[in-house]
Amino acid sequence: MDLIFGAIVPGWKGKPLPRALPRHVVLALHLSLAVLDLLSLLRHGRTFSLLTADARVAVLQRMTRHRWAWQRHLVRWWKLLALVTR
Amino acid sequence: MTIDGALRDIEEDADFVIVGSGASGATCARWLSAAGCSVVVLEEGAPAKVGKGDGLDAMSRLYRSAGAAMTVGKDRMALLQGRCVGGSTVVAGGIQSGLPEAVWREWVARDARWAQRLPWEALEMARERMDAELSVHKTPRELWGETGAAFFRALPGQASPTWRNTPGCQGSGRCLQGCPHRGKTSADLSLLPQAEQYGARIYARCKVERILMEGHVAKGVRGRFESGKLMTARARKAVILATSPIHTPWLLLQSGLRNVGQGWRCHPRAVLTGLFHKPVHTGPAASLAMESVVHGAADVHLQTLELPRSWAASRVPGLGPALASRLEQMDHIAVWGSSVRAEATGSIRRGPWGPRVHYETLRKDRVLLLKSLAVLAEAMLQAGAMEVWPGIDGAPEVVTSVKQARELALIDPAPGLTQLFATDFFGGVAVDERFQVEGVSGLVVADASLLPTSTGVSPMSTIMAVATIVAERWAAA
Numbered sequence: 001m002d003l004i005f006g007a008i009v010p011g012w013k014g015k016p017l018p019r020a021l022p023r024h025v026v027l028a029l030h031l032s033l034a035v036l037d038l039l040s041l042l043r044h045g046r047t048f049s050l051l052t053a054d055a056r057v058a059v060l061q062r063m064t065r066h067r068w069a070w071q072r073h074l075v076r077w078w079k080l081l082a083l084v085t086r
Numbered sequence: 087m088t089i090d091g092a093l094r095d096i097e098e099d100a101d102f103v104i105v106g107s108g109a110s111g112a113t114c115a116r117w118l119s120a121a122g123c124s125v126v127v128l129e130e131g132a133p134a135k136v137g138k139g140d141g142l143d144a145m146s147r148l149y150r151s152a153g154a155a156m157t158v159g160k161d162r163m164a165l166l167q168g169r170c171v172g173g174s175t176v177v178a179g180g181i182q183s184g185l186p187e188a189v190w191r192e193w194v195a196r197d198a199r200w201a202q203r204l205p206w207e208a209l210e211m212a213r214e215r216m217d218a219e220l221s222v223h224k225t226p227r228e229l230w231g232e233t234g235a236a237f238f239r240a241l242p243g244q245a246s247p248t249w250r251n252t253p254g255c256q257g258s259g260r261c262l263q264g265c266p267h268r269g270k271t272s273a274d275l276s277l278l279p280q281a282e283q284y285g286a287r288i289y290a291r292c293k294v295e296r297i298l299m300e301g302h303v304a305k306g307v308r309g310r311f312e313s314g315k316l317m318t319a320r321a322r323k324a325v326i327l328a329t330s331p332i333h334t335p336w337l338l339l340q341s342g343l344r345n346v347g348q349g350w351r352c353h354p355r356a357v358l359t360g361l362f363h364k365p366v367h368t369g370p371a372a373s374l375a376m377e378s379v380v381h382g383a384a385d386v387h388l389q390t391l392e393l394p395r396s397w398a399a400s401r402v403p404g405l406g407p408a409l410a411s412r413l414e415q416m417d418h419i420a421v422w423g424s425s426v427r428a429e430a431t432g433s434i435r436r437g438p439w440g441p442r443v444h445y446e447t448l449r450k451d452r453v454l455l456l457k458s459l460a461v462l463a464e465a466m467l468q469a470g471a472m473e474v475w476p477g478i479d480g481a482p483e484v485v486t487s488v489k490q491a492r493e494l495a496l497i498d499p500a501p502g503l504t505q506l507f508a509t510d511f512f513g514g515v516a517v518d519e520r521f522q523v524e525g526v527s528g529l530v531v532a533d534a535s536l537l538p539t540s541t542g543v544s545p546m547s548t549i550m551a552v553a554t555i556v557a558e559r560w561a562a563a
Contacts, residue, residue: 009413010409010410021142022146022152053406057405060406070162083141084145084396084397
């Protein structure tokens with residue numbers, strides 16, 4: 001999570017997720033992060049954590065322009081979470 | 087005082103069991119208890135704690151699924167609902183707009199029985215009564231803020247200050263996280279305490295899972311507290327469902343009813359972000375200070391949105407270093423939004439973790455939304471914005487000229503073209519003359535699920551007026 005949010009907002013310092021965050025949302029967040037690893041593997045042959053900073057942004061940029069709305073939506077959601085947890 | 091959860095199983099008996107403590111549930115509780123009826127209110131969320139953090143913490147405490155709920159379909163629209171004592175009245179902007187008479191006439195034209203169910207005069211009287219109860223007033227000039235003033239200048243003759251139930255507003259621009267100054271007469275601060283004074287009992291953290299039926303008669307509800315303990319509430323006169331047009335149909339489906347959940351509607355919304363020459367966050371400003379409502383063949387609602395910095399920042403385009411450089415100018419960034427009275431209908435279905443909302447906007451809805459965003463972008467540029475960031479697929483990331491702004495209306499209106507969200511929901515349940523679910527005695531719907539179409543304006547006032555009428559009829563029954 002730190003890597004993804006850090007790629008979206010440079011200098012992002014992680015705060016723990018609030019205790020009140022519903023469990024199904026936490027689960028959805030972790031599943032969505034796993035999806036990013038999968039997409040990184042497919043597109044760059046490495047998991048997200050092994051990519052360079054520029055490549056991480058490139059993977060996310062590509063998702064923001066993807067024809068499937070769920071990919072665009074995921075990046076928007078991560079961006080919102082990164083910004084509200086700064 | 088609200089009973090916050092339970093450490094043992096609880097059984098309750100009352101004239102009316104109300105499911106949900108938002109705009110409609112709280113209104114029903116207020117008027118029914120004042121009429122001498124015994125009332126039990128069951129709310130899934132916790133008592134609203136406001137002013138403790140703006141970001142994800144506030145979203146987690148006050149919004150359903152921390153604001154992450156989505157529709158199923160190509161649009162992937164975010165569904166924002168309050169989930170706390172007071173429901174969406176705690177996190178709404180406090181706008182109280184009366185139902186347009188043209189919309190009421192449309193209901194009557196569809197089905198003449200609406201003229202008896204909800205007579206126009208009764209609706210207006212109920213609205214005026216609730217406006218007085220909640221101290222509704224026009225947003226004063228000193229709370230427009232720079233953003234609102236710019237909106238007013240850019241749309242002369244069309245923009246007007248909103249009417250809101252915020253008598254104690256200090257312009258913190260934090261309506262959407264629950265007013266930290268308790269300046270909004272949200273249900274948890276107005277209607278529910280009044281209901282408690284008349285003897286209503288309000289239980290928080292209690293999720294109703296099923297309606298208890300005997301044949302075709304509703305006898306009560308069964309719920310479960312967060313602690314796992316059971317709540318069994320029996321109703322002598324009626325069970326009143328007031329949980330929203332998403333959860334009311336879902337609860338009916340959970341309870342074995344069929345033919346509900348169809349004809350669901352909403353107001354899809356999108357926002358534009360503008361970068362202004364001068365700072366636009368220099369003084370107090372209400373969250374939703376200014377609006378422009380267009381009714382007629384196409385109903386469009388334009389609004390200013392004063393958001394907390396972190397929320398507004400999510401509307402800034404770019405990722406990584408590009409985003410970081412833009413975030414340095416947050417004082418110059420304003421967010422304006424548009425919603426349309428969409429004609430598309432969706433449905434509520436049972437999902438593994440709760441209701442699933444199947445919904446997809448029609449092409450004509452998306453065309454209308456794009457046109458309204460083009461108008462909004464042009465207005466932003468005329469109001470002094472250097473750049474407008476539309477966030478629409480197929481549009482330039484940055485719009486700097488009126489020509490480019492007008493071209494936004496010409497983009498291919500594919501589904502999912504922009505980030506949509508909705509806060510206003512309607513329909514899904516057919517009711518009889520006494521607002522009972524068709525075919526079930528003693529099972530009353532008092533929320534926007536019973537409305538045949540969307541309202542075209544913020545529905546809070548209409549929901550409260552309808553709930554007042556429902557309560558009055560059942561109190562007299």
